Amino acid sequence: MKKKRMLLPAVAAAAALVLAGCASGDDAPGGDVDAPGGLQIDVPDVPMLESLGEGEGQVNIVAWSGFVEPAWSDKFTEETGCVVNRRVAGTSDEMVTLMRTGDYDLVSASGDASLRLIAGGDVAPINTELIPNFGDDIVEGMKGQIYDTINGKSYGIPIGRGANILQYNTEVVTETPTSWDVVWEADSPYAGKITAYDAPIYIADAAVYLMAHQPELGITNPYALDETQLAAAVDLLKQQNAIVSEYWGDPAAQIxxxxxxxxxxxxxWEVLRKLSGEDKLKGVLPEEGSTGWSDAWMISSQSQNPNCAYLWMDYTSSPEVNGAIAMNFGMAPANAAFCELSDEAAAHCEEFNATDEEYFKNVWFWTTPIEQCVDGRKDVTCTNFQQWTQAWLTVKG
Structure with missing residues (x-):
């Protein structure tokens, strides 16, 4: 992602999440666990750091490519004495696996990994009072979301977010698409020239389309699918499979x-269109809305360097550093104060809709599917990530 992450099909390490409790009934994408009746699930009781001590001298981080670079990590080391050891991961599955080794202090997790880490007791709740830069300037749309805030506890410090857009070649697709129908319907005039994302979480994209076009299915959250709803999404994905030219996980190959x-x-992703350097490529957020991704720092429950880890989360939450990560990676920054630092920063924020909550209200951020229905239903069991992974294999054939 710049977006340099290589998100390939998750075919392994997809442990079932068996969680119990009451889910949020919030209609907004992502939900709000701070609202009455917010998401409550049974998770391991992992202690939270109560106060900061002296830095341990190092911090070990699993991150997406572009998140941890010398341009800002060297200065962090100078200021804190904490040497930054980075391990670049290519997929969310890889991140989950690495974090479960106990060898790493921090991870830049996306929503398709967050709940797996929380439910597995692999990450600890975060004491935001120890992170001064986690304040009023963090955009509201990245706080209190169900993918990293459970039982009123925050497990993630926001880094940035983005939407999965519909990209098209204006030399062939001469009219701006207003719907995702051009990639889902069997009679699409672009059959054989369509690309689709290669990962089980893409099932949610089918669910977003079904929410608008088959309301009788009763889908109100694309990450909360019962068996009937999952089957409908799989049927749509198999229909798409017949008209797809290729699936992509490697951003460079997609470009x-x-x-x-x-x-x-x-x-x-908007950044891929930009990186292509091609004016003929445009992007749009269709009328049905879309899925998206929101990344956050999460600290290991086995962290050997918690003080340095907290210092890193605070340092990278400052407007300057958070903005540098966002610009390098190609996403909307979490710290809105960055947008006021310069004309260049303001232009970046405008391009990536950084503070446009109306735009992001139409985006359903990746959330690990779990057996507890996060749409608020209590009379059914929803399908979990393992089931989605198995379903995705049937789609690809």
């Missing part, structure tokens, strides 16, 4: 496919 004309329309 090459669009630039070379192998594909002309499909799921993308």
């Amino acid at each position: 090459t496919s669009f630039v070379g004309g192998t594909t002309v329309v499909g799921t993308s």
